[in-house]
Amino acid sequence: MKKRVLTTLVMIPFLLFYAFGAEAAEKEEGSWQDELMYFIMVDRFNNGDASNDYSVNPEDPKAYHGGDLEGIIEKLDYIKDMGFTSIWITPIMENEPKGYHGYWISDFKEVEEHFGTMEDAKRLVDEAHKRDMKVVFDFVVNHTGYQHEWLTDPSKEDWFHEESRMVGNSQDQLENGWLAGLPDLNTENPEVKEYLFDAAEYWIDETGVDGFRLDTVKHVPKEFWSEFSDHVKSIDPDFFLMGEVWSEDPRYIAGYEEVGIDSFVDYPFFETATQVFKQPGQSVAELGKVWQRNEAFYEDPHSLGTFLDNHDNKRFTRLANEAKQNPITRWKLALTYMYTAPGMPIVYYGSEVPLDGGEDPDNRRIMNFKAGDEELKQHIEQLAAIRKKFPVLTQGSFEQVIDEGPFGVFKRTYEDEVAYIAINNSKETKSAVLGEVVEGEQLRGLIHDSIVRDNGNGEYEIGLDRETADVYIVEEDTGLNWIFFGVLALVMGSFVAFVVLISRKNKKSQPE
Known part of the structure; x- marks a missing residue:
């Protein structure tokens, strides 16, 4: 029970991080690409x-x-x-x-x-x-x-193409040859x-x-x-x-x-x-x-x-x-x-x-x-x-905006949403500067829980450890999220109080 409560308290900040994140447009239903x-x-x-x-x-x-x-x-x-x-x-x-x-x-x-x-x-x-x-x-x-059983049924003699090995890649061979020796149905x-x-x-x-x-x-x-x-x-x-x-x-x-x-x-x-x-x-x-x-x-x-x-x-x-x-x-x-x-x-x-x-x-x-x-x-x-x-x-468009061989950044755009997919397929830490993000916006890293803001020159620098990737969503830069930090402080305060309470109970249960 104690372990479950501790786990829940530890997870709450991460859940809040996503809860106060950018609001996404409602997803269209019925499309297999989804x-x-x-x-x-x-x-x-x-x-x-x-x-x-x-x-x-x-x-x-x-x-x-x-x-x-x-x-x-x-x-x-x-x-x-x-x-x-x-x-x-x-x-x-x-x-x-x-x-x-x-x-x-x-x-x-x-x-x-x-x-x-x-x-x-x-x-x-x-x-x-x-x-x-x-x-x-x-x-x-x-x-x-x-x-x-159709192979030995005289009434279905013309249900198969004539037996032949599939040699070469001509369309005729592909459609009429017996693939791996399997009887080829005459779909004509x-x-x-x-x-x-x-x-x-x-x-x-x-x-x-x-x-x-x-x-x-x-x-x-x-x-x-x-x-x-x-x-x-x-x-x-x-x-x-x-x-x-x-x-x-x-x-x-x-x-x-x-x-x-x-x-x-x-x-x-x-x-x-x-x-x-x-x-x-x-x-x-x-x-x-x-x-x-x-x-x-x-x-x-x-x-x-x-x-x-x-x-x-x-x-x-x-x-x-x-x-x-x-x-x-x-x-x-x-x-x-x-x-x-x-x-x-x-x-x-x-x-x-x-x-x-x-x-x-x-x-x-x-x-x-x-x-x-x-x-x-x-x-x-x-x-x-x-x-x-x-x-x-x-559903978004797709283009590569940073190409440094093993390190690359791809941009996707759909309606009012913009995302960057950064892939570091190299053996060393890599970074890149994105200069096309609109002023007043920030990049939220969804996998590694990071925030990238304007460095003062209208540039946004993202960095990745070796052999890692992240997905960044462009959103409005609202500065510090005081609601988030207020709730986080409340959660952490409760966590500390819980630890102190458990510690005291453990001390009382110990023999003098």
């Missing part, structure tokens, strides 16, 4: 129902490990408490043996028994919605599992198209899911995606479609906007951000160039899904370890940028621990909720709170 998404591989997250643990072997990285829909439901509050507003989960359709990841589908209209039942899927969406969280299902149309066939449209409608109607993450988009013709988008939007005009177009060329990815896909996972951001942040000394200007290209090529670049690792690539923790760096330090720096730069942040499950992992399947380790770093988890919570409070961090 979302913070937590990405979960169902089998590797949390085992909530042991009764569906069929042939589970946690020692085999290519076998089922026991995670299920009930396990996700149990952890929705855990996810929400970190500030996430939506979840994206890997496919839950019935898979053939060893299809723990969900991408070897054997039945497009059944829930995989290892994950639970359709009732569990409905309950997951319902429970998420009760918490004002959205749910995105992974949806596959390019292929089936290796041993799908009207019967196949109708079946997949019906499957999509089935999941929407049955569960009330908010969107699909579309797998392997570039391996399916654009004509299919255009019709698919029209179909799901006819069911729910607000239904969200996020495509995976695995490419480092933003022009190629942007070419799929025309088919009605709302957003894409931003692989060019991923490739650049992981290289910049895995170790100090890398220029942050490369990040600004990614945004400039996105702004030039996309109609809606703010809705792109930004990420630092996923189920197909090495964990960011592993990249930092390979560079002989402290993963916590590197994660904090990278996440600060991702949460405050344009785009919809997507955080892969376990990043808050942070989980380690190499190439697939090592990057899909079982989540360990007991082994975590509170410092990193609290940083994620803090970034989420900051991002939600200030619309400028989700």
Whole structure:
């Protein structure tokens, strides 16, 4: 009890600091660019129902490990408490043996028994919605599992493209070849198209899911995606479609906007951000160039899904370890940028621990909720709170105003809000002078609780320790906040009185 009271008293000044801070404009509702998404591989997250643990072997990285829909439901509050507003989960359709990841589908209209039942899927969406969280299902149309029953059904002989290895990167090869040997569905066939449209409608109607993450988009013709988008939007005009177009060329990815896909996972951001942040000394200007290209090529670049690792690539923790760096330090720096730069942040499950992992399947380790770093988890919570409070961090313009290689400052503007994101990716303390802040204003550092005022020459100098970052909001300089200091004095006086009282009670309880 004493510990709880002490903790509360110590925290009050910090809560007051934010309470008396700048008032932010009310956030617009309904825009996916405002979302913070937590990405979960169902089998590797949390085992909530042991009764569906069929042939589970946690020692085999290519076998089922026991995670299920009930396990996700149990952890929705855990996810929400970190500030996430939506979840994206890997496919839950019935898979053939060893299809723990969900991408070897054997039945497009059944829930995989290892994950639970359709009732569990409905309950997951319902429970998420009760918490004002959205749910995105992974949806596959390019292929089936290796041993799908359709392969031996004479009536469905033309449901697949002719078997061929995928060699080269021609669009014809991408769309007709068998990716990793998986049977490639002939989505040009009207019967196949109708079946997949019906499957999509089935999941929407049955569960009330908010969107699909579309797998392997570039391996399916654009004509299919255009019709698919029209179909799901006819069911729910607000239904969200996020495509995976695995490419480092933003022009190629942007070419799929025309088919009605709302957003894409931003692989060019991923490739650049992981290289910049895995170790100090890398220029942050490369990040600004990614945004400039996105702004030039996309109609809606703010809705792109930004990420630092996923189920197909090495964990960011592993990249930092390979560079002989402290993963916590590197994660904090990278996440600060991702949460405050344009785009919809997507955080892969376990990043808050942070989980380690190499190439697939090592990057899909079982989540360990007991082994975590509170410092990193609290940083994620803090970034989420900051991002939600200030619309400028989700909707504002973006430009680099200070470029000193590893040290850079980015400016965001939205209506009457102005923010500066300062990133020090170097091995030494850095500072910079901002001369464009309007007279009579100040900069409030939201992460390190600092105030920067005019130095008398119309300049504002910000400084950062090595490998740190901060987000500064421009606000009116009202001088000393006497209300704040008055309340602070009252709190500290109460704290001192409490300590004296406890000390006296302890003395009285001691034997003479």
